[in-house]
Amino acid sequence: MQSEPKHLVRVHIRWMIRRDMPEVLEVENQAFEFPWSEDDFIRCLRQRNCIGMVAEFDEQVVGFMIYELHKSRLHILNFAVAADFNRRGVGMQMVEKLISKLSPQRRTRILLEVRETNLPAQLFFKSMGFRAVSVLRDFYEDSPEDAYLMQYRYREAAAEAVDALLPNNRISRLAG
Numbered sequence: 001m002q003s004e005p006k007h008l009v010r011v012h013i014r015w016m017i018r019r020d021m022p023e024v025l026e027v028e029n030q031a032f033e034f035p036w037s038e039d040d041f042i043r044c045l046r047q048r049n050c051i052g053m054v055a056e057f058d059e060q061v062v063g064f065m066i067y068e069l070h071k072s073r074l075h076i077l078n079f080a081v082a083a084d085f086n087r088r089g090v091g092m093q094m095v096e097k098l099i100s101k102l103s104p105q106r107r108t109r110i111l112l113e114v115r116e117t118n119l120p121a122q123l124f125f126k127s128m129g130f131r132a133v134s135v136l137r138d139f140y141e142d143s144p145e146d147a148y149l150m151q152y153r154y155r156e157a158a159a160e161a162v163d164a165l166l167p168n169n170r171i172s173r174l175a176g
Contacts, residue, residue: 049068
């Protein structure tokens with residue numbers, strides 16, 4: 001017996017706020033074998049260059065992303081989607097939102113580390129235009145596992161594609 005195909009959902013993406021933390025932690029604990037603690041999230045988000053974003057569907061947090069702003073790049077530190085919302089376009093919409101923040105004049109790439117055993121994440125980010133650029137040996141404190149450093153580079157054509165998907169996007173005006 002086959003399972004019902006999952007339908008794509010449109011989410012509202014907004015800044016993470018303190019009252020999102022219980023739902024964010026629920027998604028985090030569901031998604032990872034070695035989840036961040038609430039203190040990990042708070043410590044990170046207190047830094048000036050650290051940003052939290054949530055994806056909301058029907059007033060429920062169904063995904064989140066934590067990233068750092070650097071002079072010429074964005075660095076994704078943590079990213080997860082609730083199990084019930086996997087393969088429904090939630091992660092894609094969050095990554096597209098982040099890609100829309102790139103520009104040729106300022107931040108031109110997005111970096112993240114993915115566990116070598118996390119094939120679904122590797123394939124997802126590859127489908128979004130990321131490429132593995134190096135292997136980081138013994139990267140994690142919680143296991144002897146390696147990580148792949150994955151990178152997305154800003155491209156004019158990609159900006160136009162994102163612009164077509166997100167009509168209110170300013171990226172094409174920034175690029176011109």
